[in-house]
Each structure stands twice: as structure tokens, then as C-alpha cells.
Amino acid sequence: MQAKRTIFPNKVLPYVLLVPQLAVTLIFFIWPALQAVKSSFEREDPFGFKTTFVWFENYRRLFGEASYLGSLGKTAVFAISVTALSMCLSLLLAVAVNRVLRTNRLYTTLLVWPYAVAPVVVGILWWFMFNPTIGIAPYMLRAIGVSWNHRVDGVDAMVLVIIAASWKQISYNFLFFVAGLQSVPQSLIEAAAIDGAGPFKRFWTIVFPLLSPTTFFLLIVNINYAMFDTFGIIDATTQGGPAQATNILVYKVYSDGFLGLNIGSSSAQSVVLMLIVIALTAIQFRFVERRVQY
């Protein structure tokens, strides 16, 4: 791609224009991140009276801990499942809505609604529906012979948070996919149809490749969503339980730091989480993006 170069005759102005953005980044992103890195090397009592520099003790302990390695695994399962489930379903819905000509606005509106619901509310909603005591879902599942109890069964709990987290994200993905689909030139599809390509062939050879920038963007957004934004859902539905079955990294950071008041370990975890996301994003841009056609 040919990069466009703009020449600024004024030497100072471009920097002045950059200042607000740089300031925001420094104050709200870089500085807290550096703070986290600093306190990840320290041990501190909750009230902050005494701070000891402990080198890599927090990290060493973290990776020696079975529950942390377990949490890494849970996070991978969770993030991959949420991303795959919400992206596949929303693509399916978007394609379906795109085919309905007359009432697609109505469907779009209805499908976008869940996105307006706050994550905690989503959590409470699913918590209610799947509550082993008062929920409707376990009651119906019992009727078909499935015993549901996410309070005890870790797999049930994981399924529950995956459903809850995906349900919310489907709306967002759906909106982008619909927009993407509507920008696919109708003439290309018609030409292919005239050439005798069936609906599936048309989708996989024309529509889907043209959607690849959207898909790539959503892939990054969804992985970040699953790793960071699902905190409210976990907190409201399972609180990381049972027996840490749904204790994904971002929730563990919270529970160790805010409930357990172990700031050193919590900071070390944030730093690891930060590195993971940086690495994932870098990999995606380096390798996945090559397959994207803009």
C-alpha cells in the first residue's frame, strides 16, 4: 500500500496538536502501567505503611502456584470459546438478516438490544435463569434428564459464563457484520450468480473475503473483550467458582488485589496479563493481518 506523506511546514504545531493525546495516554495508560510494574516487585501491607522490594518473588510465587497456571488455562478456554461462539453466531444472524429485505431494520434493532445491557446486569440475568434453586433453566433441564448445578460443577459454571459473555457480545459483532455485509457490492454477487455460483460458493468466495477486515477487527476486539470486559459477568454469576473453575485472569487480579489485599501479587498478575494481550495483539497484526484483504 502506498503511504501518503503530508509535509507540515511548521515545526512546532504538529507536536502541539499531539500533546493532548499524548498527555491522556501518559496519565491514564502509561503511568498506571508503570505503577503496576513497580508494585509487582514489592511486598506491601494493605495500609501501605511498609513496602519491601522483593525482586521477582511475586512472579516466582505466581508461576509456582497451581491455581495460577489453572487460571491461565481457564482463560484460554474462556476467551477462545466466547470469541468463536459470539463471532460465528453473529455472522450467521447477520447473514440471515441481510437476506430479509423488508423487515431487516426491525431484526437489527432487536438483535442490538442486548448490547445496551451492562455486563453486571447480564450476569445477574443469567444467574437468575440458571440458579440451581430458583432458576427456570435447571428446572427445564431436569425435565429432560440433565442435572444442572453450576455451584458445584465446574463445567456447568464455565458453560454458563461462556453463554452469558457471548450473548452480550453477539449484538456488537452482529452490528459490524451487518454493516460489512451491506457494503459488499451487489453487482459482484449478481455476476457470480449469473456465472452459476450457488449461495454457499458465493458466500465463501466473495462475501467472506470481503468481510475479512471486519472479521479481523472483531477478532481482536472479542479477545480483548473476553479477557478484560467480562469481569462484571463473572462477578455476578459465579465469582470465579466453584473451586476456581471460572477464575479467569482478570477476575483473579481483582479477587487477589481487592478482596485479598495482596497488592504485590495482583500487580504481578496485571503485568503478566498485559504482556499476554500485547503478545496476542502483536501476533494477530503480524500474522493474521496478512490474510486480510482491505
Next chain:
Amino acid sequence: MKKFALLLSTGLVAALAYAPAASAQTEIAWWHAMDAELGKKLEEIAQGFNDSQTEYKIVPTYKGTYPETLTAAIAAFRANEQPAIVQVFEVGTGTMMAAKGAVYPVYQLMADNGEPWDPSGFLAPVTGYYSDTDGNILSMPFNSSTPIMYYNKDVFEKAGLDPNTPPKTWAELETMSRTIMESGAASCGFTSGWITWVQTENLSAIHDQPYGTLENGFGGLGTEFTFNGPVQVKHWDNLKKWADDGLFQYGGPGGGADAPPKFYAQECAIYMNSSASRAGVIANAKDFEVGFAPLPYYDDVTTDPKNSIIGGATLWTLNGKDPAVYKGVAQFYTYLSQPEVQAAWHQATGYLPITNAAYELGQSQDYYGQNPGSDIAIQQITRGTPTANSKGVRFGNLTQARAVVDEEFEAMLAGSKTAQEALDTAVERGNQILRDFEAANQ
């Protein structure tokens, strides 16, 4: 612009109208964790104090659950924005006691401000828990509770059991639960809030089993957990067995949010939880009659069950405020210790009457005669002489350690560990948490 001017002028008028009141009174911030009915009652107490004098104004603020309130207070302290008074649950006691520079001990506060303060008027199990090794009380007792057993008298009757004879021992509880289930009177025998507090810490105290070394943590920082003894293992083993048979239903980690609805919906016939759940139980048990009883015990382990241990919270005074504020805090604590105030709080909520005078006042009002079962908690917590094992459990970072106990309990329920393995792991992981606390506070 016009709108802005209008806003500004109304703001000024409001500020002017408010100013005299604000300048005459010293405001005292009180952060607490009481919501719903308890929160309303707490605000009444604050209002009562505010109406009783004109110099000080207590401003209560709800800060969320107990752990959230504690975290908020600590964060505020670090930012130098702390309230004068914060309500901290008993689990946070170890953390607060270690934070010497942050806390203004209540015995000192009262002495410095010349307020009358007689610790001997308070219930011994309560004051013992919040005293340092020299016997000085560090925080103001406020809402102390202890777990008791609630049971559904209607279900007992339907199952052909005597509704006035609740199970005394775990063996009786097991047989009765089976009878209830087999007769179809209810689909589950019992459930419990707070597995950590009720079925582990209190179980240990009642059976005089150590929970940790150094007198359950009262003796210092170098303590270790020992709750993987035979009695605790036996009980967890039983709970697992009963859960598999459906006699026991698990109510979730922490406070066990699913447990109360199981009892209210008459799914489980028996429910163990804090005496402070009493208000909620009475409000929700509309279609059935509730009985109250002490917690069961194993009669093959002990024939002389010890006292249960406390939960609930106390009020901690935080350092860094003006002397005038502390004068008000001391006066407020004096107000709070009055038998009338204490008795009203105790009777409305189910928390223990924390002074002997408040208990006697309730007796002279015939409150316990008119509300049978309302004195179960106080009888249970004052029975016998407390031993080193039944004085209470007081460890640093106990919130974290409790989370570990919950996790291991869930692992056992899911069948991935035996009771012995789960408790051994919990002790091992808990000790690591204690070492962290020791290292951070040495």
C-alpha cells in the same frame, strides 16, 4: 448562559441556606456495610444520636459488602480520605489489628476524651475477640452475631416429627433429614450459609478443636492453620456424603447466597446461618412457622459442646482526623453503648445484645418470652467457659484464607478431592497466606 446563571444562583442560595447548619456541627463520616432492613435500622441509630445533641453529626454511608467496605476504607486511608469510623467484619480484625498506625484504639479514644467506658459491661466472648494481648479493646463492639439453626416447623409436622424437638446432634439431624426427605415433606434436609464460618470455624470451636496454632491466631503472627483435624475431616466427609444423598444442599461460596431461598421456598427444612438472619427469615417465612435451635454437635466427639464463636462486625476508629472529630466519635460510642440503643438494635436485627445491660433490659421487657428462640444465640455463645479453641479465630488475611476453604470445599463436593485431601490443601494454601501476612506486617 441564562440557564447557567440560574443554576449558579440556586446553588448559592442552597449553599447559603445550608451553611449555618454545616459550620455549627462537626461531621463524622461512618462507613458501613449494612443494606436493606439492617441499613435502615443503622440510619435510625445515627439519627437518634444526631437528635440527642447539636454539636456533632454522624453521616452514615453504605459502602457495599463487608470486604468492599474494608477495601474502600483501606484505599481511602492510603489517599488520606478515610472516614472517622468504619465498620469492619470480624474476618478483617487481624488485618486491622496489625495496622497499628491506622487505628485509634477505642480504649484509648474513650480515655483521651474522658468518656465513661466500662468494658466489663460487654459480653465476654465479644470483648475477648477484639482485645489485644494486653486485654485492651481496640474496636467498638457493634453488631456481633453467632450462627444458629432455623427449622421449618410445618415440614417437621408433615414428616411426622415433633415440631418442638429440633435435632440436637448431627446424628439426629441426619435421621430427621432422611425422614423428611422420604416422607416427601421437603426435598432436602438442610442447607447452610457460610461453610467457612458455620461448618468449619464454629464446628471447631463447639467441639473444642484447634483451628490454628497460637490460640487460633490470638497469640501472634507466627500462627499456622490446623483445621485439618479428624473432627473437621469427619464433618466434611459427612457433608459430602449428605450432599450426594441430597440431604444437604450447598448454598454457594462466601455467605452462601443460594441457601436462604432454599429455606424460604420450603425446599430445605433446616437452615444454618447467622443469628442476624433472623429478621430476614421472619420476613420471608410467610407460609410456615420457624423454629430456632442451637447448632448441632457430634455426641461421639463431645458431650459438652462449647460456646460458638462470633461473627458480625465492630466499629474501628481511623487515625488522621481533628481532635474535635474524635470527641464526637467518643460521645457517639457512649450513646451506642446505652442499653436502650443496644436492645433496640439487637431485637430488630437478631444480632447479639453486646452488653449485659441490653440483655437484661430485654429480659425485663419480656422480649424473649414473647419471641421464643430469640435468645438461642446468646445462650449458645455464652454456654460453658471459653477455651483457647472456642475463643474465636483471628488470623491476618482471613478473607483470603476463607476463600481458599470455600474453593477446597467445592472441589470436594465436585468429587475431585476427599475431605482429608481438601482440608490438607486448604491448610497448606492457608498457611502460605499467613506467611505473606506475617512478612508484610513484621
